[in-house]
Amino acid sequence: MNTESRKKALRHFYSQVVEPLGFKFTPDTDLADFLLEQEVKLEEKHGIPFCPCQPIRRDRTRDMQIVCPCIPFHRKHFDAMQRCWCGLFVHQDIMNPDSLPQLSAKEMGLE
Amino acid sequence: MSDNFVQAIQTADIAPGGMKAVEISGRELVICNYGGSFYAIDRRCGHMNAPLEVGTLDGSILTCAMHCAQFDVTTGEALAGRVPTYLGNETPPPRTEAFLKNVGMLMQHVRTESIGSYTTKIESGWVLVAL
Numbered sequence: 001m002n003t004e005s006r007k008k009a010l011r012h013f014y015s016q017v018v019e020p021l022g023f024k025f026t027p028d029t030d031l032a033d034f035l036l037e038q039e040v041k042l043e044e045k046h047g048i049p050f051c052p053c054q055p056i057r058r059d060r061t062r063d064m065q066i067v068c069p070c071i072p073f074h075r076k077h078f079d080a081m082q083r084c085w086c087g088l089f090v091h092q093d094i095m096n097p098d099s100l101p102q103l104s105a106k107e108m109g110l111e
Numbered sequence: 112m113s114d115n116f117v118q119a120i121q122t123a124d125i126a127p128g129g130m131k132a133v134e135i136s137g138r139e140l141v142i143c144n145y146g147g148s149f150y151a152i153d154r155r156c157g158h159m160n161a162p163l164e165v166g167t168l169d170g171s172i173l174t175c176a177m178h179c180a181q182f183d184v185t186t187g188e189a190l191a192g193r194v195p196t197y198l199g200n201e202t203p204p205p206r207t208e209a210f211l212k213n214v215g216m217l218m219q220h221v222r223t224e225s226i227g228s229y230t231t232k233i234e235s236g237w238v239l240v241a242l
Contacts (some may be wrong), residue, residue: 009190047195
């Protein structure tokens, strides 16, 4: 299967989920392209497009919470950061994603 | 009408986002209405031959109802293979487990191939397919 075609398909499905949640794809197109490519590889290996920046723990309940787009499972944390953990999605009003640091929920006082 | 094109179905028979199976000269096809444009692809899934018209069409992406393999209806290109099966946390009975193991061994050799797509055109309210 062609990686570029699969990336396009994932974009199509993801946008339907993230846009109603107030998110969009990061304006950093190189980053989005790179992250989607990693997800295609993870999907080829596991059958599921997991978040490329979070560990797969072989615990189904936890692993299902890192299937991209995982925003609904980490809503409070991601809303506070205005981005998702890996940065593939940012809040719809964000123009400069570099200004958004990646902080754990603990660092943000959410745990 | 060009000699190569044959009538497949009336345009009014498929609403946007819909699909319908047709058989023309012994060949099984699915005609898809994607945003008002009509596309013709092979009816059989490139994974395990399930009939694709019972799947779902989202944009130009058709998802097979059997194992969720996906195809682009505009090109017939395979976009994804089957999704993995989740059997729950409990270990199945030994005979079932052995059966599933054997099926799994066979299934790991099953690839998802792209399917055929055909040129279409509209004429007098009919979808014509080039075969």
